[in-house]
Amino acid sequence: MNIFRLTGDLSHLAAIIILLLKIWKSRSCAGISGKSQLLFALVFTTRYLDLFTSFISLYNTSMKLIYIACSYATVYLIYMKFKATYDGNHDTFRVEFLIVPVGGLSFLVNHDFSPLEVSCSGQEEVVILVVLLQK
DSSP: OOHHHHHHHHHHHHHHHHHHHHHHHHTOOTTOOHHHHHHHHHHHHHHTGGGGTOOOOHHHHHHHHHHHHHHHHHHHIIIIITGGGOOTTSOOOOTHHHHHHHHHHHHHSOSSOSHHHHHHHTHHHHHHHHHHHOO
């Protein structure tokens, strides 16, 4: 196990858990971009589609499932549980301006024209843009 990967995974997981705890304890999702969290859930889903095709290790599989579950839990809390506290008026980014070009690029720029490769090829660009678009 690479110590840098372990440190990165655990700090990323801690950040996600802190966000979930902040939403849960304050009973509010004010100031959190629901669209960004939805895009993160989409990114984790497409990035970790290899869960169904290859097994690397128990640690790897567990972390992927935890990331996916936590990202969808965040989306659930924002759009369902605490929907009254979500301010969509301030979450003005138009997601289609990101998804459509990246979806097109993922068909054009990939290593192998397989469904798994096409779905995974655009997720790096989405992650970069989602992080840059957060305020």
